[in-house]
Amino acid sequence: xxxxxxxxxxxxxxxxVLAPSQGADAIIVDPGQKAMPRLRKIxxxxxLTPAAVLLTHxxxxxxxxxxxVADTYGCPAYIHPEDRxxxxxxxKGFGPRLAQLAVGVMFSEPxxxxxxxxxxxxxxxxxxxxxxxxxxGHTRGSVTFRITNGPAEMALTGxxxxxxxxxxxDLEGGSGRDLYTSIVEKLxxxxxxxVVLPGHGEKTTIGDxxxxxxxxxxx
Numbered sequence: 561x562x563x564x565x566x567x568x569x570x571x572x573x574x575x576x577v578l579a580p581s582q583g584a585d586a587i588i589v590d591p592g593q594k595a596m597p598r599l600r601k602i603x604x605x606x607x608l609t610p611a612a613v614l615l616t617h618x619x620x621x622x623x624x625x626x627x628x629v630a631d632t633y634g635c636p637a638y639i640h641p642e643d644r645x646x647x648x649x650x651x652k653g654f655g656p657r658l659a660q661l662a663v664g665v666m667f668s669e670p671x672x673x674x675x676x677x678x679x680x681x682x683x684x685x686x687x688x689x690x691x692x693x694x695x696x697g698h699t700r701g702s703v704t705f706r707i708t709n710g711p712a713e714m715a716l717t718g719x720x721x722x723x724x725x726x727x728x729x730d731l732e733g734g735s736g737r738d739l740y741t742s743i744v745e746k747l748x749x750x751x752x753x754x755v756v757l758p759g760h761g762e763k764t765t766i767g768d769x770x771x772x773x774x775x776x777x778x779x
Contacts (some may be wrong), residue, residue: 573590573592573593583606589705590616613626613630613637617639617643617646618701640676640677644675688707697736701733704716717758720747723773726776
């Protein structure tokens with residue numbers, strides 16, 4: 561499997577590209593601010609055709625380029641219904657116009673949006689099977705995407721779980737109780753060898769976080 565990524569924008573959100581091989585369909589996860597130039601280069605160099613844009617949640621640093629990428633390549637964007645409003649109002653509750661004034665961009669939904677409304681659903685995308693786990697806590701609509709890569713499994717956790725840290729819960733829709741429930745019931749039940757590809761920072765594994773993450777002691 562081809563797996564690559566890069567930190568995008570001033571908040572350094574990890575944008576990931578996954579495909580079965582070169583010359584195949586691809587999945588793009590969380591295309592952030594100014595992601596398009598580097599993303600286009602990766603796609604062109606590997607002869608990849610985007611089949612879907614997957615969004616772990618609706619915060620501005622994760623959805624910034626979702627509409628541009630999805631509409632440019634004619635593919636759908638997938639997001640949990642609890643966070644869908646943030647596609648056009650990424651500073652949720654303050655309105656699209658304030659978001660435009662704050663960051664100089666007017667946000668809008670992609671032409672094709674698919675709601676991830678079934679916990680545990682399996683999506684067949686780009687020749688890969690993606691399992692969608694609803695993991696609220698950072699936002700109400702946060703999800704984790706799990707993909708099997710040979711004998712191993714990968715979990716794209718967004719801002720739910722990081723290397724030696726966890727997501728913040730003090731923003732709109734955040735809940736510490738929900739976050740810990742999601743981590744315990746959806747992530748710590750995975751095999752220790754599961755590779756964690758987080759929304760920010762370095763990759764890790766479930767086993768490493770179980771042993772060394774100070775926020776997970778006693779869980």
